Amino acid sequence: MSNNRYQKQNRHDTNSDMINLVDNLNRAEDLKFNRRAFLKSAVGASITLGLATLPFTGLALTNKKEAKHRVEIAKLADIPKDSAFNFTYPTDDEPAILIRTKKEELKAYNNKCTHLQCPVFYEKEESVLLCPCHKGYFNVETGHPMAGPPQRELPLIQLEVEDGIIYAVGRQTRHE
Structure with missing residues (x-):
């Protein structure tokens, strides 16, 4: 056919x-x-x-571990127990937060929430870092998210104390 x-x-x-x-x-x-x-x-x-x-x-x-350079943050005596101090590290355009915990430990993180880059504040009563934009909570000891939309931990700023002066010596991005 x-x-x-x-x-x-x-x-x-x-x-x-x-x-x-x-x-x-x-x-x-x-x-x-x-x-x-x-x-x-x-x-x-x-x-x-x-x-x-x-x-x-x-x-x-x-770029997991950034180059280390030493920057003076503050005097240890000027930071009271259970309080926070804002500074910039590693450049003047990158805000960071230093916390002196109730246990007298020093912790420092980038001061931008990993969700939408809102500033993070230290809440003494609950001993957490709070992002007020979407109620994200971070653990002060580890920087890991505890509640809210953030899924990644805050970048850790490595510290050294020498002769009563606190120095930022490096920043470590820990998430994959």
């Missing part, structure tokens, strides 16, 4: 394009766009996108 017989069989006596949709079917073109071709294209695109992100992945892995 010829191909024309099938075309005539499926053709209706009307000129409406919606009824005569079978006229534009072509088996040769249909074979070009099959499932195998689609999967090859999808896999190729995935590999290309993966390779394009490799430089950024390498950069992120090398």
Whole structure:
């Protein structure tokens, strides 16, 4: 049987394009766009996108621990027990918070919530770091989120005390 017989069989006596949709079917073109071709294209695109992100992945892995430089924060005697002190580290554009806990321990973190970069405040009564924007709470001892939308811990600022002066000596981003 010829191909024309099938075309005539499926053709209706009307000129409406919606009824005569079978006229534009072509088996040769249909074979070009099959499932195998689609999967090859999808896999190729995935590999290309993966390779394009490799430089950024390498950069992120090398920046885990930032270069250390020593910056004076305050005198230990000027920070009372169970209080906080705001400073900037490692640059003047990056706010940080130093906490002297009830146990007389010193903790320092970046002063930006890991959710939407709102400032974080020390709450003495509950001994937590509070982000008032969306009620995010962080543990003072570890910097890990305790409640609210933040999912990552605050970047830790490493401290040294020498001759009664508190120094920031490094910053460590601990989340993956």
